[in-house]
Amino acid sequence: MTDTQADISTADTPLSAQPAGAHPSDLSPAPTASAPERAAADATDAMLPDTSAVEPQSWLQGLANLSEPLRETVGNGGPVLMVLAVLSIVALTIVLAKLWQFARVRLDTPHAVEAALQSWSRDQPAAALATLGDRRQPTARLVAQAIRGLQQVRNQPPAALELLREELRRAANAQLEQLRSWLRALEVIASLSPLLGLLGTVLGMIEAFQQLAAAGSRVDPAVLSGGIWQALLTTAAGLGVAIPVVFLHSWLERRVERCAHQMEDAVTRVFTCSAMQPGARSILSSAHPGAHRVPSNASETAASMGPAPAPALAQRRRRLASTPSGSRRCSLSHVHRHAVARLGSRL
8 A cells, every 4th residue: 555545545534433532623623823813923024033044153253353443443553553552461461460469368358467466465376376377468477477486586685586577577578579570560561652652653644744745746635634643543542551551550559558568567566565565575674784774974884885895994094084174074975975876776
């Protein structure tokens, strides 16, 4: 039996020969749409865009279409405008890198430092160090180093305290140098961009006047005006690069300066709190007892200066014996001033 005969036999099958579970309404033909419904559907289809006629376009082609005006502008500006474009990309990269660096070290979050200083002022160095932990914040790292150093030099000679101060100063300068890295490049870009724009303008004006001279008596104002606007384009581009770079450089540099101030203030508070702690040893009084008091006469001045060698002491006595009383008083006052100056340098 062929397919045509099978279709005919199926169509001639009586209703009783159909499947038992089929409802007569299921076997009825599908209702046809009315004329108004068909007209509304045709109108809706006409309003929709015909996507079958649109050819797929890759994203590379779209990017090329978008960058076409930019390429035309750069071509009109010449090589100077291309250099300015490269400088703007470099400046943007530096700014993004510095923002990421500041966010990674949490430059503007000194809350942990304040809590650690409060613990240190209550003579709780362990709690202060636990509060600071292993934070990357520059001020927190410097304060932790200062607390550990003071605990180590508490029972050592005063020279150890000076060495600690020098080490803290070195560590602070190293951290600030890392924070200031590449800021000089931003400053250079901000300074060079207007100069490059002015250079492009001068070169463009030279080219425009060359074309004007080559035209001779047949001068076309369009040639001159076209060369002028192309020349001024580089100046506008240079200023457009320099203005935001100057603003961003000042903002980033101010954040570094604020961090430096916070570091200096925090380390000073660490030393002052250490001096005010109960049982703290005064370095000055341990090194030179009575050095905090200014001597009132020549004997106390000589005592504060320490024992002099025997030849020097004999020479001083002979000089004092051979000088008149007025000169002797002047000499003693000179010795007194010298001793005060030495004490001031020690302090």
